[in-house]
Amino acid sequence: MNGGRASNADEITGLLIAVLFAGQHTSSITTSWTGYHMIADKDKSFRAALEEQRAVVAKHGDAVDFDALGELDVLHRNITEALRMHPPLILLLRLVKHPFTVTTSTGKTYTIPKASALGGGGGEERGGAARSVLGVSLGATGR
Numbered sequence: 001m002n003g004g005r006a007s008n009a010d011e012i013t014g015l016l017i018a019v020l021f022a023g024q025h026t027s028s029i030t031t032s033w034t035g036y037h038m039i040a041d042k043d044k045s046f047r048a049a050l051e052e053q054r055a056v057v058a059k060h061g062d063a064v065d066f067d068a069l070g071e072l073d074v075l076h077r078n079i080t081e082a083l084r085m086h087p088p089l090i091l092l093l094r095l096v097k098h099p100f101t102v103t104t105s106t107g108k109t110y111t112i113p114k115a116s117a118l119g120g121g122g123g124e125e126r127g128g129a130a131r132s133v134l135g136v137s138l139g140a141t142g143r
């Protein structure tokens with residue numbers, strides 16, 4: 001811990017809760033969507049991932065370690081695609097420390113003032129096109 005102090009029980013409890021909450025749902029949601037899409041596309045995605053897995057197991061035998069898992073490129077691409085289509089974290093919040101401008105796809109420019117609260121999310125599938133959304137709450141931070 002900073003300053004050489006040992007963490008106390010409250011801090012350790014807080015860290016464990018943060019890590020459990022942060023890790024559990026994100027991982028299980030991503031795993032579920034990855035499996036769902038691979039099964040839905042079983043003739044291509046699932047078959048390719050299965051062949052890849054067999055090749056990696058044939059190469060590494062029982063020694064399937066982190067490096068061996070890193071060779072599962074097809075699986076990796078299925079996971080990143082599931083993350084793109086169904087991001088587990090739908091809203092990220094940021095406090096604006098310096099004003100900046102944003103220009104939209106239609107050419108409108110907005111200046112976001114300092115101390116605004118920004119909420120952003122993305123990846124929502126609508127008719128095949130992933131959209132992003134950005135919301136600004138002015139003054140919500142007591143500016």
Ligand code: HEM
Binds near residue numbers: 020023024030092093
């Ligand atoms: C598919 C899996 C995951 C996704 C999509 C994901 C996504 C994210 C995102 C977007 C952030 C940044 C949030 C922000 O800046 O507002 C974040 C932060 C964090 N994640 Fe994950 N995460 C995943 C898995 C995990 C796992 C497995 C753990 C822990 C075991 C974890 C622990 C954390 C922690 C502790 C933070 C806060 C980091 C910081 O503020 O310094 N995440 N994660």
